[in-house]
Amino acid sequence: MPVIARVHEANARLPLLKWAGALLVVALWAVLPALASRSVTDMLVFTALYSIAGLGVSFLLGQCGIVSLAQSVFYGVGAYSTAYCCVQLGWPSAAGLLVGIGISAVVAVAVGWPILRLSGYFLALATLALAIIGHVLFLEWDWLTGGTLGIGGIPPLSFMDYQLNSPQRFYYLVWPIAAALLWFHANLLRSRNGLAMRAMRDAPAAAAVLGVNIRILKVRMFVLSAVLGSLAGSLFAHYVSFVSVDSFGVDRAINFLLLAVLGGAKTIVGTVLGALFITIVPNALSRFGDIHAVLFAACLIAAVIFLPDGFGGAIARLTARMRAGDSRS
Amino acid sequence: MTGTLILQSALAGITNGFVYALIGLGLAVVFRGTRIINAMQGEFALIGGMVAYVLLNRFGLPLSLAFLCGALAGGALGWLIELTLVRPTRKRGASEEGYLLLTLGIAFAISAGVLYFFGRDARILPGIGGEGSQILFDAAIRTHAIWLIVISGAVMLALRFFYTGTLIGLSMMAASIDEDGAATTGINVPRMRSLTFLLGGSVGGLAGVLVSPLITIQYEMGLLLTLKGFAAAILGGLTNPFGAVIGGLTLGIVESLAVLTVSSGYKDVIAMTILIVIMIVLPDGILGRRLRRGG
Amino acid sequence: MPALLEVRRISRSFRGLQVLRGVSFSVEGGAIVGLIGPNGAGKSTLFNIVSGFLPPDDGDVIYAGADISRRSVPDRSYAGLVRTFQTPQVFRHLSVRENLMAGCYKQTRSGVLANLLGTPGSREESRRMRRSADAACEEFGLTAVRDRLAGELPAGQQRLVELARAAVGEPRLLCLDEPSSGLNTEEVVQLMNALQRLNAQGITILLVSHDMDLVTIAPVIHVLCFGEIIASGPLRAVQSDTRVREAYLGV
Numbered sequence: 001m002p003v004i005a006r007v008h009e010a011n012a013r014l015p016l017l018k019w020a021g022a023l024l025v026v027a028l029w030a031v032l033p034a035l036a037s038r039s040v041t042d043m044l045v046f047t048a049l050y051s052i053a054g055l056g057v058s059f060l061l062g063q064c065g066i067v068s069l070a071q072s073v074f075y076g077v078g079a080y081s082t083a084y085c086c087v088q089l090g091w092p093s094a095a096g097l098l099v100g101i102g103i104s105a106v107v108a109v110a111v112g113w114p115i116l117r118l119s120g121y122f123l124a125l126a127t128l129a130l131a132i133i134g135h136v137l138f139l140e141w142d143w144l145t146g147g148t149l150g151i152g153g154i155p156p157l158s159f160m161d162y163q164l165n166s167p168q169r170f171y172y173l174v175w176p177i178a179a180a181l182l183w184f185h186a187n188l189l190r191s192r193n194g195l196a197m198r199a200m201r202d203a204p205a206a207a208a209v210l211g212v213n214i215r216i217l218k219v220r221m222f223v224l225s226a227v228l229g230s231l232a233g234s235l236f237a238h239y240v241s242f243v244s245v246d247s248f249g250v251d252r253a254i255n256f257l258l259l260a261v262l263g264g265a266k267t268i269v270g271t272v273l274g275a276l277f278i279t280i281v282p283n284a285l286s287r288f289g290d291i292h293a294v295l296f297a298a299c300l301i302a303a304v305i306f307l308p309d310g311f312g313g314a315i316a317r318l319t320a321r322m323r324a325g326d327s328r329s
Numbered sequence: 330m331t332g333t334l335i336l337q338s339a340l341a342g343i344t345n346g347f348v349y350a351l352i353g354l355g356l357a358v359v360f361r362g363t364r365i366i367n368a369m370q371g372e373f374a375l376i377g378g379m380v381a382y383v384l385l386n387r388f389g390l391p392l393s394l395a396f397l398c399g400a401l402a403g404g405a406l407g408w409l410i411e412l413t414l415v416r417p418t419r420k421r422g423a424s425e426e427g428y429l430l431l432t433l434g435i436a437f438a439i440s441a442g443v444l445y446f447f448g449r450d451a452r453i454l455p456g457i458g459g460e461g462s463q464i465l466f467d468a469a470i471r472t473h474a475i476w477l478i479v480i481s482g483a484v485m486l487a488l489r490f491f492y493t494g495t496l497i498g499l500s501m502m503a504a505s506i507d508e509d510g511a512a513t514t515g516i517n518v519p520r521m522r523s524l525t526f527l528l529g530g531s532v533g534g535l536a537g538v539l540v541s542p543l544i545t546i547q548y549e550m551g552l553l554l555t556l557k558g559f560a561a562a563i564l565g566g567l568t569n570p571f572g573a574v575i576g577g578l579t580l581g582i583v584e585s586l587a588v589l590t591v592s593s594g595y596k597d598v599i600a601m602t603i604l605i606v607i608m609i610v611l612p613d614g615i616l617g618r619r620l621r622r623g624g
Numbered sequence: 625m626p627a628l629l630e631v632r633r634i635s636r637s638f639r640g641l642q643v644l645r646g647v648s649f650s651v652e653g654g655a656i657v658g659l660i661g662p663n664g665a666g667k668s669t670l671f672n673i674v675s676g677f678l679p680p681d682d683g684d685v686i687y688a689g690a691d692i693s694r695r696s697v698p699d700r701s702y703a704g705l706v707r708t709f710q711t712p713q714v715f716r717h718l719s720v721r722e723n724l725m726a727g728c729y730k731q732t733r734s735g736v737l738a739n740l741l742g743t744p745g746s747r748e749e750s751r752r753m754r755r756s757a758d759a760a761c762e763e764f765g766l767t768a769v770r771d772r773l774a775g776e777l778p779a780g781q782q783r784l785v786e787l788a789r790a791a792v793g794e795p796r797l798l799c800l801d802e803p804s805s806g807l808n809t810e811e812v813v814q815l816m817n818a819l820q821r822l823n824a825q826g827i828t829i830l831l832v833s834h835d836m837d838l839v840t841i842a843p844v845i846h847v848l849c850f851g852e853i854i855a856s857g858p859l860r861a862v863q864s865d866t867r868v869r870e871a872y873l874g875v
Binding site: 047183 | 718728731
């Protein structure tokens with residue numbers, strides 16, 4: 001009797017522990033800018049931005065089984081739309097954001113409809129080809145993007161004269177946005193379309209037999225991913241106030257993919273872990289110069305070999321084992 | 330637009346086409362032997378070119394020897410990668426995406442490594458026959474380019490013979506088509522896989538040394554070459570060595586002629602669009618047999 | 625009862641090999657019909673055509689009075705035509721309950737946006753799907769493994785999951801492709817009971833099988849050989865048909 005009672009107690013404490021843990025994390029998050037240096041806060045802002053863009057790549061990979069290297073294109077579209085609309089046209093920032101999202105969605109449908117019938121490595125390489133096309137167009141269409149010179153002077157986001165022109169202020173905007181988007185995705189996963197996605201990944205023929213229109217669902221998810229990339233890009237543009245073509249090339253696309261693979265595409269928290277990794281590690285390694293790119297790639301390789309489900313997956317396995325261990329004792 | 334200009338472009342296209350064909354050939358070799366799409370094939374070319382450059386400039390080796398070593402370096406790299414990275418991935422049961430991510434990661438690592446060790450500057454190698462050119466109907470083609478075409482053609486014929494006429498070649502194909510069956514007939518399947526990467530790497534390295542006198546070699550060239558080679562390989566049907574030639578030539582010529590009408594900055598956009606169109610419209614190549622899943 | 629499914633003069637060839645030659649048969653509403661034949665007879669091809677995975681070269685597939693020969697697989701599913709596969713195609717990384725919930729997909733309507741926002745409508749649908757899934761688990765004896773990943777179950781249970789998943793979507797015509805392959809005798813009996821129970825609920829069943837025990841639940845059998853129906857009728861009758869004996873035994 002006493003053994004069983006103790007087990008029940010432990011199990012009852014678990015959700016309480018989870019709540020306490022979550023509260024602690026939120027509290028830490030809230031006070032961090034006050035305690036940490038400007039550069040650390042700046043890094044965490046980028047973590048949030050990359051979480052948003054990376055979420056797009058992550059769920060395409062983890063839930064739909066699609067390797068997408070095209071996120072850099074949508075990131076760029078969002079950034080340049082914001083830059084062009086706000087600087088060249090003088091429109092308000094919301095307009096730039098919406099224009100970016102609109103263009104990304106249209107491009108995602110136009111491009112996604114034909115290429116999403118491909119699968120496996122064909123599709124992955126097609127998205128890589130897209131990333132290259134996007135990068136070249138950003139370079140060549142310098143009347144729109146400023147080419148290598150870029151576009152500068154992008155105004156910071158402001159709410160009624162309160163300007164978000166410092167890392168600390170932007171931090172308190174971008175993280176709630178990221179958190180909200182992550183929560184939306186958790187909703188999606190539990191819903192009928194989320195189930196349909198995962199079914200489609202596991203056994204597409206069986207999913208079709210249950211009424212799932214595979215192609216349309218893939219295109220919808222691709223559009224969703226593009227919208228996320230564009231949103232992140234627009235926020236990025238407002239934050240750094242200067243965008244140039246170097247930020248939107250193939251290495252950016254690979255960065256986002258690394259985020260998804262390393263963080264663990266199957267879990268939501270994995271996306272944030274991946275984003276943390278790709279912001280903190282290059283920063284820490286940049287003192288070693290160009291070699292950080294090699295180490296980075298080494299991480300992707302190691303992740304594919306040893307941690308195919310990424311950090312998030314490893315953590316999920318660990319908690320599952322702990323839970324099983326608890327119930328056994 | 331004069332006829333000479335068109336001919337000049339076509340010749341350049343043919344030359345490029347053979348390079349793409351060689352890369353595509355390497356891709357086909359690796360695919361044939363392991364069913365893996367090797368996203369780092371272009372990096373073998375990069376390494377081959379770089380090794381040849383170093384041997385030539387820092388160690389003063391004669392040209393042909395430097396070229397040979399470059400090709401072999403590609404092969405050695407391929408063999409090493411298979412042994413140290415592909416095998417453990419296989420053992421842990423990787424999916425198709427897994428291999429793609431692996432080879433992409435390796436491609437990125439090699440490119441970054443070259444950047445680190447050699448910097449961003451482009452290097453150029455002297456060609457066979459130096460800077461000399463031959464004149465063909467008023468259009469000029471470098472002597473080296475002619476050598477490139479000849480050597481590529483020879484390699485393709487050799488490979489075709491290798492796969493159909495030699496025991497090792499047949500064993501390599503058998504090992505990839507039916508692993509267990511091949512093992513029961515005494516074929517050392519793991520060794521065949523290593524050999525496949527050795528061969529694929531050498532072909533890639535050869536492509537690199539052959540192309541390096543014509544275009545400059547620098548750390549970013551690998552990925553684009555891989556994708557163009559992939560286009561060539563698909564057009565040719567992914568496992569047919571001759572097919573890669575047809576595919577490469579088609580891509581090279583179309584690319585060069587298209588650049589006549591639009592600015593040369595769009596060259597890669599055109600090539601990449603062609604790749605996407607090929608994948609959608611002709612996934613089984615011009616010769617059209619369904620040999621792989623994924624389209 | 626009128627025919628729910630009518631297959632009319634279906635022909636199909638692959639690279640010059642004529643696999644089906646003008647096959648015609650019909651399935652009455654509420655019936656269980658079996659389709660048997662030696663290997664290479666064309667059963668899978670016929671099945672793929674009926675279920676929408678292959679287009680016919682010639683002929684029509686009439687379902688509930690409408691010509692569905694060119695309709696897509698999801699469309700046929702919405703019309704109530706559902707099939708299973710020779711190797712059980714469960715969603716391996718989803719739990720049994722989630723597999724069955726996926727089966728309720730076509731009975732729900734909420735779009736991606738509603739799902740993202742977690743609207744009350746979307747949540748209610750998820751709850752409904754869960755309830756249906758749990759009820760189906762009860763009916764098929766899967767409650768014990770409800771939370772386990774479908775990919776971890778033995779073949780017999782995967783079969784049941786696949787069947788339950790097809791049934792939970794309230795199909796009208798259930799097409800089963802070799803449903804007993806990989807099952808032991810006890811599991812085959814379980815399967816037969818499940819199928820008869822579904823049929824009693826009004827679901828029409830078309831069954832392709834090698835298993836002579838399983839097809840005993842079908843009062844009507846069609847025998848397919850070299851792309852043609854060579855015999856039709858009750859099992860006893862077709863078993864003693866000389867053409868059938870020739871086809872199977874080379875006698």
